[in-house]
Amino acid sequence: MDVQGVGVVVTGGGNGIGRAIARRFAAQGARVVVNDLDVAAAEAVAEQIGGLAIGGDAAGEVGVDKLIAAAKDHLGAIDVYCANAGVAVGAGPETPEAEWQFAWDVNVMAHVRAARVLVPAWLARGGGRFVVTASAAGLLTMLGSAPYSVTKHAAVAHAEWLSATYRHRGIDVHCICPQGVRTAMLDGSGGAGDAILLPTAIEPEDVADALFDGMAEGHFLILPHPEVHTYYQHRAGDTDRWLGGMNKIQQRLE
Numbered sequence: 248m249d250v251q252g253v254g255v256v257v258t259g260g261g262n263g264i265g266r267a268i269a270r271r272f273a274a275q276g277a278r279v280v281v282n283d284l285d286v287a288a289a290e291a292v293a294e295q296i297g298g299l300a301i302g303g304d305a306a307g308e309v310g311v312d313k314l315i316a317a318a319k320d321h322l323g324a325i326d327v328y329c330a331n332a333g334v335a336v337g338a339g340p341e342t343p344e345a346e347w348q349f350a351w352d353v354n355v356m357a358h359v360r361a362a363r364v365l366v367p368a369w370l371a372r373g374g375g376r377f378v379v380t381a382s383a384a385g386l387l388t389m390l391g392s393a394p395y396s397v398t399k400h401a402a403v404a405h406a407e408w409l410s411a412t413y414r415h416r417g418i419d420v421h422c423i424c425p426q427g428v429r430t431a432m433l434d435g436s437g438g439a440g441d442a443i444l445l446p447t448a449i450e451p452e453d454v455a456d457a458l459f460d461g462m463a464e465g466h467f468l469i470l471p472h473p474e475v476h477t478y479y480q481h482r483a484g485d486t487d488r489w490l491g492g493m494n495k496i497q498q499r500l501e
């Protein structure tokens with residue numbers, strides 16, 4: 248897919264999957280704004296790829312508005328917005344309110360707030376591309392973390408809603424749903440992550456490759472682990488059986 252000269256913003260682009268996506272866009276000639284809370288990481292990536300670092304929060308309303316305004320000033324227009332920043336927190340229902348809210352803000356409301364600013368401009372000019380890094384946890388579940396599973400489902404639902412509503416008006420939406428990817432987040436995911444995700448973990452660059460393949464083919468769902476498609480079908484086709492299988496894994500983890 249030709250991305251020569253297009254203006255791209257990648258949130259959480261200082262590390263992991265976001266860094267790989269930022270590098271890939273830049274390698275193919277895009278002009279890239281690298282955002283991250285970790286300002287030094289954003290600057291390091293921006294320097295490597297000849298992009299611009301805009302450090303700071305990409306989740307709260309103020310942070311999102313500031314990022315998009317600064318990125319527009321630099322790029323002229325934002326053609327592609329990669330809502331990639333995410334957090335994996337909490338465990339079960341005992342997870343404190345503040346942690347649920349944090350997951351909700353970063354994993355869901357960040358996307359809503361970005362779309363609120365970007366969509367009117369994209370409708371006015373006839374197009375734009377919104378790329379969401381959700382997770383296979385948003386199609387299936389993530390044993391060990393209810394806040395992650397629930398908010399990633401919401402991220403998928405929001406991306407689906409945008410695609411269903413605006414695709415005839417030139418807005419392309421892609422929703423990346425990987426299982427394990429070798430990043431700091433996976434390193435910190437504890438017992439469930441180690442047992443379930445690590446054995447089939449892929450590299451962040453594999454996710455960027457899958458995104459570019461999916462953009463070229465015009466797919467909404469980007470599944471860097473193709474087996475997720477089968478699991479998703481199982482979940483929809485026989486939910487009780489699928490839940491029984493997930494519970495067996497849970498019992499093994501215990």
Ligand SMILES: NC(=O)c1ccc[n+]([C@@H]2O[C@H](COP(=O)([O-])OP(=O)(O)OC[C@H]3O[C@@H](n4cnc5c(N)ncnc54)[C@H](O)[C@@H]3O)[C@@H](O)[C@H]2O)c1
Nearest residue numbers: 259262263264283284304305306332333382427428430432
């Ligand atoms: N690693 C995996 O196994 C995996 C699997 C599926 C989905 N994902 C998703 O991929 C995305 C990227 O995760 P990763 O694995 O690369 O993790 P990572 O921890 O390596 O990178 C995430 C980056 O996001 C930044 N960030 C966090 N909150 C931010 C905010 N409010 N504003 C700006 N930047 C912020 C962090 O500073 C960090 O640099 C996340 O949405 C995550 O949920 C990861």
